[in-house]
Amino acid sequence: MDLAVPCAVGVGLGILVSLLGRTAGFDRDRAYYPTILIVVASYYALFAILGGSTRALIIETLVGAIFLVIAVLGFKGSLWLVVFGLIGHGVMDIFFHHHLVLNPGMPPWWPWFCMAIDVALGAILAWMLKQSMIKSA
Numbered sequence: 001m002d003l004a005v006p007c008a009v010g011v012g013l014g015i016l017v018s019l020l021g022r023t024a025g026f027d028r029d030r031a032y033y034p035t036i037l038i039v040v041a042s043y044y045a046l047f048a049i050l051g052g053s054t055r056a057l058i059i060e061t062l063v064g065a066i067f068l069v070i071a072v073l074g075f076k077g078s079l080w081l082v083v084f085g086l087i088g089h090g091v092m093d094i095f096f097h098h099h100l101v102l103n104p105g106m107p108p109w110w111p112w113f114c115m116a117i118d119v120a121l122g123a124i125l126a127w128m129l130k131q132s133m134i135k136s137a
Contacts, residue, residue, distance in 0.1 A: 006109040010116025017117075018124040027134060033082045033125050034071035040118060041067035041089060043110075044103060051105025059101040063092075078137045083126045090118030 017036065021027035041064040048056035067085055074081030093115040097103075128134045 001109060003109070003112045006113035007116040010113040010118075011120045014117040014120025014124065018121060018128075022133075027128070030075055030079065030135075033079060033086070033121065034075040036121060037071040037074075037082055037085045037089065038068050040086075040114060043114070044097075044106065047103050047105035047107075047110070048101075049105065051103060053102075053104050056101050056103040056105070060103060063100060079125065079129055079134060080136055083122050083129065086118045086122030086125065090115040090122065093118065 018027075021032050026032045044060040045057055045064055048054075048060045067089055070081055070085035070088075074083075074085060093111040097111060125134070129136050
């Protein structure tokens with residue numbers, strides 16, 4: 001499988017989601033990127049349901065809860081936590097997820113796509129915070 005395609009699509013969609021947030025004004029609300037973090041982390045539970053694995057669903061829900069907490073703390077405190085949550089989720093997708101759980105519903109290309117969109121969104125949010133386009137806290 002050519003992993004360049006899911007990576008390129010992930011980066012492209014990350015850029016488009018950020019551009020949409022900027023042009024529509026969604027990112028004026030501090031909840032925009034924290035909500036994205038919650039949504040991207042929740043897909044793994046969906047895959048567990050699709051794969052029919054209760055064990056995977058439990059583990060994915062627990063892992064997803066960690067990112068939910070990071071999103072809430074980042075929303076209430078510093079959006080830099082959301083940057084680290086998004087990039088951390090991307091790192092987890094590639095390097096750790098397969099060690100934590102076997103999720104039979106997850107497509108084989110998903111970790112690379114998810115890593116790419118997570119890192120793209122995290123990097124864009126970091127850049128926007130550095131440029132003071134969004135207030136960190």
